[in-house]
Amino acid sequence: MITKYKNPILPGFYPDPSVCRVGDTFYMVTSTFEYFPGVPIFKSKNLIDWEQVGHCLTRQSQLDLINCKASGGIYAPTIRYHEGLFYMVTTDTTGIGNFYVTAEDPAGDWSDPIKVPQGGIDPSLFWDDDGKCYFASNYLHWNNRQGVYLREMNPKTGELLGDEPTFMWGGTGGKYPEAPHTYKKNNWYYLIIAEGGTEFTHAVTMARAKEITGPYEPCPHNPILSHRGSSLPIQSTGHAELFEDQNGQWWMVCLGVRHSQYPFIHHLGRETYLAPVNWDGEWPQIQGDFLQLCMDVPQLLPAPVAKQNKFEYTDNFADHELDLGWNFRRNPIPGSWSLESQGLRLKCLKPALDSNHQLSWIGRRQQHFDSQTEINMSFDPKNLEEAGLSVGMNENHWHAIAIHAIDGKRFITLKRALGSIRLEVNSVQIPAGGEVKLKIISNDIWYIFSAEIQGKTYELGQAEVRHIATEVAGGFTGVYTALYASSNGAKSANSALFHSFSYKDISTRAHDDRSIVSMVNPDLVATNIAL
Template structure:
């Protein structure tokens, strides 16, 4: 194990950060993950030790790079690959909203990144490999929804223009697991190694590898495959797969990969709601020249189960830019949010779009990254028309979310509500009249339950109902994302006549 890594706890990037891809530039490490329907897209992180990661930007932060108009949940940006070559960073990915592949490049990892270079390339999970002889190869999956044989396809590419220089050809079918995808190629010890994900990105997920003397094969499958999988085990980390390798300056190798941390609930079973997260494991090489991830294909948390790095993040909404942890749902609409309209506050102008719609509501959210956490915000909002509301949401997708919000009813006036939306069912569980237009809204989370509360200024904190984490899990809600905790405003079918102001947002892990 390299001395720069030392003791660490998995996941190294907790919360919904799946499909990690990594590259090294000198003593610096850079990593990107999928972002699906959220904007900006493809968060990029920096580290000096593979353990402590700081987000430094997004690769896609302009609508010209990332069109998410009417993007369905869990579509959008899939499985990016990050590589560095001759002074440039390249990030290649798929926008499933348009079902097109493209790459962008930048001379600095925090941008600005170029506009997309579109590829005449079908399938998903594109990856780039820069060979020592100057050739550049593009690989990816078969074309989805067709009779094209499943497997990994490859062609040579002109990296300046994106033009394919050779025919696209099938190079490996994998080992027989479903959905061979996520290819990455490496040249090690004079051999070409092709590492992929198989088994689907669920509990049967795994990493397999093959090698050849040529980039086009024929590829010899590792007799020890899979080299990473927790399938058919009771391990607290599950669905391990979609890995990428990096070699350190000292010659050691490491892998980053996705995994989930399911919660077991009596009579419910296993579920995960934080999403697919980024994990780290050492890599050794067998005497036969094959990589081995972790302990014979298994990885641990390194610290006792449940141990998490603490986080205290109070956002005061100072300045004119949101912190990098914040996202919008799809492309934000001009004029619906501002940090300058009321300095020191986040202003949201609620539109007709709601959290139930496949659209762009007035929403600013961040990932839930810890099972045990508390979240609160101070909202100033004076709704005067039926249906106007603003508040705090625990959001998985448009069909599965919870809200604690301030709203208005012509009969009862201003009130706080707790609402749950579960599939086609929704219900306002609790409501309480409030006198003031300023109110603190919040929640306490543990692995199984969200407990909501509110407080009027200088008033007592009032418990306000609970909701199950399991009903926002992937096993129930579907999809590939994880829970966001967000601030929102809506007129529920028409524009709000008054803005919603959020003074601060406090996120603390326990």
């Protein structure tokens, strides 16, 4: 049984978490922006081990990202369960705006989108005791009053009832009051929001009212969570969700970031954190007031599913479907990729690695500061064609090992994109034909690149983490390691075949250690202890 656990519970680019509970099972969703499929959904029995069971948006009819810019697309989903149906409501910032989809089985297919004709972002749903459903979202400057607005909604059609939205609350004065969630406890309506922007000044604040429409009175100890001005290893905490387990214990999930270097940067993305919550009289209070990398639990949690200390993942692409951890940047072009007996095949499409169009590109989140990524691939390039392994934040900030041709000979080149600057750092000729192993090793300062072919290792150089971090690259996402192929604008029928992909945590430091740090012997604990 777990007595202590490590944060973040979802390391890497998993921001804006939202949780609901059905019986003894918890379900969580997070934002995905320009990546497809959209909105991963996870389930857990103990709040520590989260298994991804699917995505909410898996079809282009649900999510069209073809013209989506970096950090556009899907913002801040909310998941709810009501009368046998799951609801996921979110904002497509480059598409239809606010909408929701439904499913009886969260791991199955979700419905086509139902548009909700209210503006703003970060929508949330709330069912009151009388069965009425309410839709809340933030407006930055609607009616010259920045804050959260509420309207009754027909959950079958998305139709909004009433003449106009009702202003709920504008926060405590921080910029961008957003991420509203409403709860009812002891005949009070509690409204939780984020404010201060998703940066160092991010904060979680709360207000309550006797009527859902207000007026709302602020919590006397706002913010109920913020790490602003502190030296804590977790920063930018905000965008929170409160929920109750089946034994009456309350919890909070929220986003935060882990920085490296100075001046501070973060590149893994905004991650998902968990904290126990106590109600101090009539208001919630985070256990210990702050989020920590190691947290005590107020009661024993069910034992972890896996006890390994280091995360390792290997994909030989032997299944008929892609693993749920893979994402495309924007919707993939049909027929541009395929799974075969020998691996994953990517066609050489015209868009280059730095294009903001649909790419021949498939990636996974980097989730640890100290990591090792390896791929084995076969590729016989011609003309302008290239394929390889990249690590980056968006189309203008990446490092890549590219296999390409010069005068009919095969080369491996370390390439970099730093905003509008394009660099070729090092290039070596390699033998024609045969498999090539490409490797990236990372720490919180550097990426180190190498290749191996026919038993010979080629050291290609290194590149700074800082140049692909959010503070340089901008946006709201995190770093991906990705397989790609391109013809760089030329006509091509060629393709690259990726035989295997492996990623593992090689950390030795506490800030990257994912292990459960303290457990009790389950044989000494009654088997009927539940979360």
